Amino acid sequence: MKVIAVILVFTxxxxxxxxxxxxxxxxxxxxxxxxLLTLGFILSFLQVIGIELPNPNKGVEAVxxxxxx
Amino acid sequence: xxxxxxxxxxxxxxALMVSGCWNYSELKELSISYALGIDQLDDGQIQLTLLIxxxxxGKSSSQKSNSNGGEEKGYWVTTMTGRTLxxxxxxxxxxxxxxxxxxxxxxIIIGEEAAKNGISPLLDLAYRRHDVxxxxxxxxxxxxxxxxxxxxxxxxxxxxxxxxxxxxxxGSTSKATKTTLLDVMKSLVxxxxxxxxxxxxxxxxxxxxxxxxxxxxxxxxxxKDDRLVGWFNPKETxxxxxxxGEVKSGIIVVDAPDDESKKVAxxxxxxxxxxxxxxxxxxxxxxxSVEEVGNLGEQMTSINMATPExxxxxxxxxANVIKEEIQAALDKAQALGVDVFKFGQEYHRKFPKExxxxxxxxxxxxxxxxxxxxxxxxLNALGLAAExxxx
Amino acid sequence: xxxGGKITSKQMILLLFTSRMITWIAFLFVIFAPPxxxxxxxxxxxxxxxxxxxxxxxxxxAKRFDKQSFFEYTTAILGKPGKGIGILYILFLIHMSALSxxxxxxxxxxxxxxxxxxxxxxxTLLILSAFAAYKGIESLGRxxxxxxxxxxxxVLGVVxxxxxxxxxxxxxxxxxxxxxxxxxxxxxxxxxxxxxxMMAVLLPFLNxxxxxxxxxxxxxxxxxxxxxxxxxxxxxxxxxxxxxxMTFPFYSAIRTISLGNIIERVESIFVAAWLLxxxxxxxxxxxxxxxxxxxxxxxxxxxxxxxxxxxxxxPVSTLLGKNIVEMNEFTSFEIYPWYxxxxxxxxxxxxxxxxxxxxxxxxxx
Numbered sequence: 001m002k003v004i005a006v007i008l009v010f011t012x013x014x015x016x017x018x019x020x021x022x023x024x025x026x027x028x029x030x031x032x033x034x035x036l037l038t039l040g041f042i043l044s045f046l047q048v049i050g051i052e053l054p055n056p057n058k059g060v061e062a063v064x065x066x067x068x069x
Numbered sequence: 070x071x072x073x074x075x076x077x078x079x080x081x082x083x084a085l086m087v088s089g090c091w092n093y094s095e096l097k098e099l100s101i102s103y104a105l106g107i108d109q110l111d112d113g114q115i116q117l118t119l120l121i122x123x124x125x126x127g128k129s130s131s132q133k134s135n136s137n138g139g140e141e142k143g144y145w146v147t148t149m150t151g152r153t154l155x156x157x158x159x160x161x162x163x164x165x166x167x168x169x170x171x172x173x174x175x176x177i178i179i180g181e182e183a184a185k186n187g188i189s190p191l192l193d194l195a196y197r198r199h200d201v202x203x204x205x206x207x208x209x210x211x212x213x214x215x216x217x218x219x220x221x222x223x224x225x226x227x228x229x230x231x232x233x234x235x236x237x238x239x240g241s242t243s244k245a246t247k248t249t250l251l252d253v254m255k256s257l258v259x260x261x262x263x264x265x266x267x268x269x270x271x272x273x274x275x276x277x278x279x280x281x282x283x284x285x286x287x288x289x290x291x292x293k294d295d296r297l298v299g300w301f302n303p304k305e306t307x308x309x310x311x312x313x314g315e316v317k318s319g320i321i322v323v324d325a326p327d328d329e330s331k332k333v334a335x336x337x338x339x340x341x342x343x344x345x346x347x348x349x350x351x352x353x354x355x356x357x358s359v360e361e362v363g364n365l366g367e368q369m370t371s372i373n374m375a376t377p378e379x380x381x382x383x384x385x386x387x388a389n390v391i392k393e394e395i396q397a398a399l400d401k402a403q404a405l406g407v408d409v410f411k412f413g414q415e416y417h418r419k420f421p422k423e424x425x426x427x428x429x430x431x432x433x434x435x436x437x438x439x440x441x442x443x444x445x446x447x448l449n450a451l452g453l454a455a456e457x458x459x460x
Numbered sequence: 461x462x463x464g465g466k467i468t469s470k471q472m473i474l475l476l477f478t479s480r481m482i483t484w485i486a487f488l489f490v491i492f493a494p495p496x497x498x499x500x501x502x503x504x505x506x507x508x509x510x511x512x513x514x515x516x517x518x519x520x521x522a523k524r525f526d527k528q529s530f531f532e533y534t535t536a537i538l539g540k541p542g543k544g545i546g547i548l549y550i551l552f553l554i555h556m557s558a559l560s561x562x563x564x565x566x567x568x569x570x571x572x573x574x575x576x577x578x579x580x581x582x583x584t585l586l587i588l589s590a591f592a593a594y595k596g597i598e599s600l601g602r603x604x605x606x607x608x609x610x611x612x613x614x615v616l617g618v619v620x621x622x623x624x625x626x627x628x629x630x631x632x633x634x635x636x637x638x639x640x641x642x643x644x645x646x647x648x649x650x651x652x653x654x655x656x657x658m659m660a661v662l663l664p665f666l667n668x669x670x671x672x673x674x675x676x677x678x679x680x681x682x683x684x685x686x687x688x689x690x691x692x693x694x695x696x697x698x699x700x701x702x703x704x705x706m707t708f709p710f711y712s713a714i715r716t717i718s719l720g721n722i723i724e725r726v727e728s729i730f731v732a733a734w735l736l737x738x739x740x741x742x743x744x745x746x747x748x749x750x751x752x753x754x755x756x757x758x759x760x761x762x763x764x765x766x767x768x769x770x771x772x773x774x775p776v777s778t779l780l781g782k783n784i785v786e787m788n789e790f791t792s793f794e795i796y797p798w799y800x801x802x803x804x805x806x807x808x809x810x811x812x813x814x815x816x817x818x819x820x821x822x823x824x825x
Contacts, residue, residue, distance in 0.1 A: 013767045016071060021764055029759050036753075036768035043775035053779055056555060057790040064798045072594075079591065082584065172725075199571050203716050204724075251698075251716060258701045421633035 002048045010041045100167040103144070103229035104176040106214030107154065107191050109183035115191070116150045117157040118178075118215040119169065120229055143226045146218050154194040172200040176229045177207045177250065178214040178269065184290065184297035188264075189257050195250060203251040206236050209290035209297065211270040220271055220282040228284065235286045236267065243310050243319035243337070244303040245286045257295055261413025261431045264292045265309065268300060291407045299405045301398060308398025311359050311391060312410045314342040320366065323386040326379055331370035335363040335387055338449060346415045348423060353434055355412055358443040359391060365451040371459045380448050388444040395442050406432045462754055462762055465598030469671035472662060473678045474608040475601060476655040479741040481686055483560065483652070485615065485734060486567045488709045490691050491700075493648055493793040495641035498631055498700040502639070504688040506646030511680040514647075515656055517808035519676055522663045524821030526672075530660035531755040537815045545807065546756040549657065550749060552803050555780075556654055557745040558773050559791075561586065562781025564738055570784075571711055572731055578781065582774050589742035590766040593750065597665050600743055607736045614733040615686070618726070619693050621717045626696035644793075649687070651797035655679075656804045658748045707784070746770070 014037060021030040046053055106118030123145050149161030158169060177195060179188055195201040210217045222231035239245045246267045256264040268290050274283040289301040289309065301309060310316045318337050325331040339362040347354045365383070368374055374383065402409055413431050417424045427434055467475070484490075490500050518530075525533040531549070535542035564585075565578035592600055659679070663672065694709040697716065706712045714727045750769055754762040781787060790796060815821055 010771065013771055016075070017764050017767060020071070026760060026764075028757055029754075029761060029764050032753060032757055032759060033764050033768045036765060036772050040768060040771035040773075040775055043772070043779070047775055047778060055779055055782060055786065056776070057559075057780055057786065060799050061790060061795050064795050068794075068798060076591075079588070199574070202725075203712065204718055254705075255699055255702050258705060259699070260701075418629060418632035421636045 003045070006041075006044050006048050010037065010044070013037060094168065094170070098167055099170040100165050101170045101173050103174060103227055104178065104218055104232070105171070105174055105195075106178045106180070106210070106218045107183055108180035108214050109186060110150065114150045114152060115154055115157050115183075116148055116215065117154060117161065118146060118148045118218045119161070119165070120218050120227075121145045121147060121165070121169075122227070144228070146215075148215055154191065170200070171198065172202070174201055174205060174229075176232050177205050178210050178217055179207070179266075180210050180214040181212060181297065183214075184209050184266075184292075187295045188253070188266075188292065188297075189295040192250065192253065192257075196254060201250075203249065203254070205250045206233060207248050207250050207253050207266050208232070208269045209266045211268060211287070216271060216282075217269050217284055220284050222284065223281075232269070232284070232286075239267075239286070241318045243307055243316045245306055246289050246310065246315075256409075256411075259411075259414065261408055261417070261428060261435075262411050263294065263407040263409050265301070265407075265409045266290045266292070291402065291405060291409060293405065293407050298407060299401065301401065304394055305398040305401055308394035308396070309402075309409060311340070311342060311395050312344070312357055312398065314340075316340040316361075321363065321387050321390050323383060323390055325368065325370035325372070326382040326386070327372045328370050331368075333365070333369065333374070333383060334367040335383065335448070336366040338362045338364055344410075344412070344415050346412070346419045348420060351423075352437075352439070353416060353427065354439045354441070355415075356441045356443065357395065358445070359395070361387070361391060361444070361446045362449055363387060363446065364449050368457060371457050373456045375451055375455050384446045384448050387448070388446045391444045391446065392442050395444075399440055399442075403436050403438065406436050408432075408435045412438065462751065462760070463597055463665065465596045465601075465665060466667040467597055467601035467662070467665055468667055469674045469678070471601035471605050472659075472666060472675050473682060475604045475662075475740065475744060476659055476675075476679050477682050477686075478604055478608045478611060478737050479658065479744050480653055480655045480683055481611070482734065482737040482741045483563070484687055484690060485710055485737075486708055487563060487788075487791070488690060488694060489652065489791060489793070490645065490649060490687065491694065491703050491706075491709050493645040495637040495645070496704075497636050498633075498695055499635060499637065499642060500645065500700070501631065501688060501691045501695060502635070502642045503645035503649060504684055504691050506639075506642045507649035507687070508680055508684040510643075510646045510650045511653065511684075512677065514650055514805050515676070515680075517805065517812045518656055518660045519672075520812055521808060521815065521821075522660060522672060524815055526669055527664055529662070529664050529751070529755060530657065531752045533815075533821065534811060535756070537811055537818065537820045543756055545811075546752065548807075549803065550752050550756070552654075553657070553745065553749045553752065554769075554773060554776065557742070557749065558777035558780050559787070560745065561742065561773065562777040563787060563791075565777075566781060566784050566787070567708065567711075568731070571708060572728070579774070579778065582777055585739065585742060586746070586770045586773060589739055589746055590770050592739065592743035593747035594763055594766055597662065597747065600740070600747060604740050607740055611733050611737045612686075614730055615689070618714050618717065618730060619689055621719055621723065621726075622693060622697055622713060625716065626693070627699075628696060630696050630699045631692075647801075648793045648797045651800040651804065652791075653683070654800055654804055658744060660808075661748045661751060746773075 017033055018030065100121045102119045102121050104120035108116040110116050121144065123143060147165060149157045151157030151160045161169065179191060183191060195205065218228065222228050225231035236247045239247050246265060248266045253264050253266060256262040267286060268288040270285055270287045271282045272285050273280045289306045290297055291299045291301060316337060321335045321337060322332050323335065325333050340359065342357060342359045345356040347356065365374060374380065408431065412435065416427055490503055493500065493503065521533060525536065528536060531546045534545045538545065561582050565581040568581055569576060569578055592603065659675065666672065666675065690710050694703045694713050697713050703709045711727065714730050717726050718724050746766060746769060750762040750765040753765055
């Protein structure tokens with residue numbers, strides 16, 4: 001159910017965005033926005049199907065602790 | 070064009086949100102709690118007592134009590150138990166058919182037994198929950214909190230309202246304290262301050278042939294850390310309020326200058342205090358100076374008080390009474406080793422460098438603290454009667 | 461031209477100010493920072509000279525490149541590697557936006573609406589903010605001019621309503637542990653001020669270039685005055701010891717407002733005003749991020765990037781906001797300054813050095 005919702009939402013966003021960009025031949029914009037969208041989709045999808053992703057804060061914390069202590 | 074349609078969608082979404090999203094709560098689906106009683110049972114379980122309003126009863130109470138003598142109840146007192154307060158609340162959902170709503174709660178009453186085992190675990194839930202106000206009045210019941218909540222107020226339909234009014238009135242008597250959850254938390258979190266909480270007791274009240282239980286504001290509970298260790302009687306409570314500078318009004322009764330058995334009552338009009346912490350050879354010495362202005366409120370003797378000498382004499386006697394009250398409070402607090410006067414805090418503020426050494430052993434330091442009491446009093450007015458009427 | 465709008469210096473100050481203040485009103489981090497006693501209010505004042513001093517790289521960079529935004533002059537200074545720096549900043553901004561939105565959904569679900577799923581707040585708020593960002597900097601500036609005074613009045617009203625319950629003695633003893641801890645916390649306060657990056661990006665849109673000094677000085681002063689007010693209110697009301705035990709100290713202060721038993725429970729009004737500010741903040745973050753991306757990749761329009769960016773921020777924020785304890789650990793004075801200082805001081809500092817050495821841009825005093 002959640003998986004379908006995520007796919008649906010991202011499809012809708014893609015459908016809103018793409019035709020306009022294609023019509024105006026703004027290819028660079030299309031590439032960047034699809035890149036963001038894909039990243040967002042991958043992250044959402046992985047979380048929705050229940051894969052534990054690492055918390056970015058933890059990474060930053062580890063680096064900072066390495067340097068300060 | 071496309072974006073306009075998105076705009077319409079957003080407007081639609083807003084319409085959905087305006088009606089209240091997930092957190093809606095209908096009045097008829099809530100059980101509004103006005104007072105919360107906390108007791109500890111013998112087996113260590115926590116017993117919660119809720120005073121819940123019954124909205125339907127309010128409607129029929131206008132028709133007075135019905136013929137078979139049954140009294141209409143506007144409020145329902147129900148109890149629930151659990152290992153923690155929160156568990157008790159959720160256990161209570163088995164019998165309370167509506168969602169408990171604590172945002173209207175005005176009063177928290179803690180039973181004596183529970184208070185002896187420490188109040189901070191009992192208050193954690195109230196402090197943590199976002200729907201319980203920090204301005205709830207906290208009381209310690211002599212006996213069980215449940216009994217207090219089951220008693221009824223003769224004047225007010227709502228016992229919590231009655232208690233709130235009682236505690237507001239302490240401003241004009243200065244014989245009992247008003248302690249909110251916030252006050253209690255403030256002194257609990259401090260290392261040197263010890264909390265005090267106003268007490269409640271049930272007294273028999275005979276009305277005609279039947280005796281009724283009546284809730285009465287009485288005494289002040291004293292805590293060591295968070296454990297109940299003793300009580301201040303009204304006189305000592307006044308002493309505490311003098312030191313804290315919270316006396317606003319009240320009556321001081323002194324012996325009449327001419328006749329020790331006759332009394333004169335003086336009304337406190339204005340009072341202020343200064344607390345001056347000092348260190349003498351490393352030993353803390355505290356000076357409490359109280360200034361008070363009063364009016365002659367009543368005299369039961371027949372001599373003329375309106376003479377300079379008598380006024381002077383009354384002022385002196387008044388000062389002595391205040392001194393006695395302060396001394397009584399100090400003696401008891403020092404015997405118990407509870408710093409309810411926030412003296413430790415005063416030392417912290419005045420002597421930040423020396424304080425860590427004092428703080429380590431503050432209880433002992435406080436017990437041996439020398440306190441000088443200075444009281445200055447003044448009498449101002451004497452009302453409409455310049456002289457007592459006598460034959 | 462990506463953005464043709466212009467904003468006045470007043471709008472810019474208010475925009476940056478609102479964006480920063482919103483965080484501090486909810487999470488008053490200063491309270492938990494060293495020196496850990498009633499002297500934390502000194503830290504707030506300490507932040508002002510530090511901010512004026514440490515933001516100088518941004519100031520001189522802006523002087524050198526007065527027509528270019530931050531993302532443009534990194535490339536102008538460093539050439540190709542400048543794009544890498546730009547992307548680093550974009551990632552940082554996405555991280556910060558996600559962190560902010562995660563913090564605020566936790567704040568809202570804790571203080572007011574405990575059943576509403578956080579995801580709901582995140583999505584609705586970000587979509588609305590994206591709409592504001594879509595309209596461009598000019599309308600955002602005007603909107604802020606409207607909203608910021610409301611927020612300020614509400615905060616000042618709250619403080620005034622609490623004055624009668626305050627105890628100035630709570631500030632004693634003065635300077636119990638010396639000035640050094642306050643200096644560190646001043647640095648911490650400065651490091652939370654990532655709005656400086658926003659400033660560097662928005663400066664080219666200032667309608668009068670000469671007003672740069674006004675923004676540079678006015679923004680920190682306004683900020684410090686307000687931060688000081690918040691901190692002092694909380695301490696005078698609760699005392700430091702109790703304030704330290706609270707998750708949201710200033711919000712707890714608002715809960716205790718009681719004027720003659722008539723004016724009570726005003727926190728809902730406060731949260732409403734606060735949400736308006738939050739809306740501005742998220743709109744600003746989104747706007748600056750998409751503008752940055754477009755400037756790095758030389759795009760002609762930034763608007764199509766808004767929704768994809770939102771769709772990226774939402775999952776990242778659910779990753780960050782697993783629980784409030786982890787989040788508070790991250791934003792605490794032990795971790796956060798060392799992370800954020802890189803972006804708001806160290807990198808700009810080296811950029812400035814490089815610009816001077818390579819004689820990029822012309823300095824116009």
